[in-house]
Amino acid sequence: MKRGFPIVGVLTAILLIYALYEALVGAPTEQTMGNVQRIFYYHVPSAWTAFILFFINFGASIFYLIKRNQAADMVALVTAEVGVVFCTVVLITGPIWARPVWGIWWTWDMRLTSTLVLWLIYVSYLFLRRFSSSGETPLLAAALGVLGALCVPFVYFSIWFFRTQHPQPVMGGGGSIDPRMLHVLLINWLAFLCFAFLVCWSRYRLEKLQRDVDADHALESLLDLRGSAR
């Protein structure tokens, strides 16, 4: 497993560089927006990756609620954290695109607001995991993870249900896209998915090590207590 990490790392780096080249050079320039439209190749794949990570968090949370499995708990934590990072990218690149196109950085539009709410839900999930010392924390976090994931379809379909300024969805929506642009979009999504997998892998190893160290400390203090009692 450890040997595979550098190989996946190198392949992901190559794919990310190729995807960046395609986004900046390979993709045709959009006629009305110009180069600003290229932000879309980072913004949309980041959003899709975040959604997938939140769904994995949902599955792992349900599994934890049923089986109380520690690995599922770690997967849930890791995917929520990496998902928040990708969602942060979405919330930052979106306004940077909106400023030259809409003339404003932000509007309280349903898609934008629901994405912000989704981000806040998972940030509170991470706060809960970080600052709660109760033994029930993984259980509470799993419940929050399940509820948080229910917001994901709402965010995605909000542009169908509400009148919004946000562009129509590329997949499954009414909008059409140049096939070359779609190709670049999918390449970037694949690159971001590989990158997310790699980051999750690293973060999982970190979490495992953290729990090992915590167990060592607990054992040490127990031995100290027994030593002082004698």
Next chain:
Amino acid sequence: MSGTYYLFAAYAATWIIHSTYLAMIVRRYSRLKREKKETGRRS
């Protein structure tokens, strides 16, 4: 400002966020490795 500046800002912001997060993971990992080695030596 031309669209290229916004494009550069968005791409730079993306990689700054990811690099910061990766740096946090690497720093925490090396700290924990050190801690683990120390606890192993003590016991």
